[in-house]
Amino acid sequence: MTDTHAAHAPTTICVTRHGETDWNIAGVLQGWIDVPLNANGRKQAFEMADAFKDAGFAQVWTSPLSRASETARIIAEVLGLPSPIHSEGLKERNFGRVQGMTKQDLSVLHPGLHADIMRRDPACHFDEGEPSDQFADRIVAALHEIGRRHAGERVLAMTHGWVMDVITRHVRQLPRTLMLDMKRKNGESLWLAVTAGSVFSVSEGDEEVRASSGSGDRL
Numbered sequence: 001m002t003d004t005h006a007a008h009a010p011t012t013i014c015v016t017r018h019g020e021t022d023w024n025i026a027g028v029l030q031g032w033i034d035v036p037l038n039a040n041g042r043k044q045a046f047e048m049a050d051a052f053k054d055a056g057f058a059q060v061w062t063s064p065l066s067r068a069s070e071t072a073r074i075i076a077e078v079l080g081l082p083s084p085i086h087s088e089g090l091k092e093r094n095f096g097r098v099q100g101m102t103k104q105d106l107s108v109l110h111p112g113l114h115a116d117i118m119r120r121d122p123a124c125h126f127d128e129g130e131p132s133d134q135f136a137d138r139i140v141a142a143l144h145e146i147g148r149r150h151a152g153e154r155v156l157a158m159t160h161g162w163v164m165d166v167i168t169r170h171v172r173q174l175p176r177t178l179m180l181d182m183k184r185k186n187g188e189s190l191w192l193a194v195t196a197g198s199v200f201s202v203s204e205g206d207e208e209v210r211a212s213s214g215s216g217d218r219l
Contacts, residue, residue: 009152015167016158016189018068019044027103031095037070044187045071049078061146062158063090072158089142092160096129123177136166136176147194171201
């Protein structure tokens, strides 16, 4: 392959949700609060590494939040890959003033917002938080940055649940405001192909890799 062809070759990105945290179990909205993995989350990271052993990744990228970056670090170390590259674009949505609240507190103090969050409504407003379009724009930009830097390669990108919602709508060409009847579990993956002009999903045998002990929390 010539250098010109290599520069335009699609990048395969395996976007994966981080391992479990105690706040996942408790149903707390994490957002930008830096919550570490729990013991099961670390176990999931090793399970992911085993599942990815033949994936052929050249590099791991990650959200800088520790629940993602620790998952990414464990996988990179097991697979013998370079240290993960941190990307602000892969961070979870900033949920503003309600970050750190439990579902129970949210239902009492902010019942309308609680209902929107439980439906995972991307259009819901968070005081002092991140607007939905700004959130979606930075995620798509991060995917294209990875694509530019790793043309023709395979990359693992460790991120968060609401980020994967944005990506799912984007690759399916759905409205950004559409609510999805799904939730990516800890350790679940979405495989993408990124070119200079587009991001689309790819169908592979390992498209839906997930840790066998992944949790299905609602936040």
